[in-house]
């Protein structure tokens with residue numbers, strides 16, 4: 001793997017006021033074509049890390065994507081290479097689903113056209129809405145959608161730009177079981193088409209099923225990092241999440257996590 005194929009984070013520090021939430025975090029060798037799940041307990045710093053990677057929070061350290069330090073790029077240059085889907089989907093936006101997807105596409109320098117009526121932009125946006133199964137909602141205003149529909153629309157906005165690096169903050173949190181699987185399958189396909197995806201997930205079984213690599217964050221530091229079977233272990237679940245659990249492989253080879261109860265000694269909040 002060359003530097004051009006990798007995403008590396010070196011000594012990243014992020015603070016809110018005087019409080020350092022991410023303290024000298026290192027993550028190397030996130031490669032093109034891979035899906036990395038970022039997991040960890042509440043308040044571990046997952047959203048903070050994603051926002052810093054997207055350039056929405058000031059951070060020190062280096063964030064290298066394909067050999068370039070993202071910290072040295074302008075926000076416009078950075079936005080052309082990195083797309084971020086936030087955990088909280090803005091409410092009160094008066095655009096329709098289609099208008100929002102088209103606006104996302106045209107806001108980036110790599111967008112196909114400056115003309116709002118351009119057919120290429122329209123058909124690319126519609127193709128993404130179809131992919132997420134929300135083409136019939138194209139003309140609905142965002143603020144009239146259900147939580148799950150809004151999450152799919154927000155995902156479409158991030159994906160439509162076809163960024164090199166896609167950062168997703170809990171992309172399945174509002175979705176029913178079928179849509180969770182559909183979204184994870186699409187995210188997997190996007191990663192496999194030579195892109196990099198980092199997704200915050202709370203569902204460890206879903207993370208283990210779809211991700212190549214799981215990074216476990218707690219109190220702003222990496223506590224485990226590796227393929228699902230190496231990262232998700234009884235010990236990690238006890239020490240990081242404060243639960244007693246059994247981790248087994250089912251007959252199809254997937255990890256199954258059976259939580260038996262809380263561990264008596266842990267208070268894992270940051």
Ligand SMILES: Nc1ncnc2c1ncn2[C@@H]1O[C@H](COP(=O)(O)OP(=O)(O)OP(=O)(O)O)[C@@H](O)[C@H]1O
Pocket residue numbers: 016021040041042043044045046047048049270
């Ligand atoms: N805007 C902010 N100002 C000050 N502190 C913040 C802010 N946003 C988050 N924090 C603090 O930073 C820490 C990490 O929060 P963050 O949202 O990154 O956690 P998380 O791992 O994404 O949590 P969750 O799984 O609950 O969404 C928390 O202690 C939180 O209180």
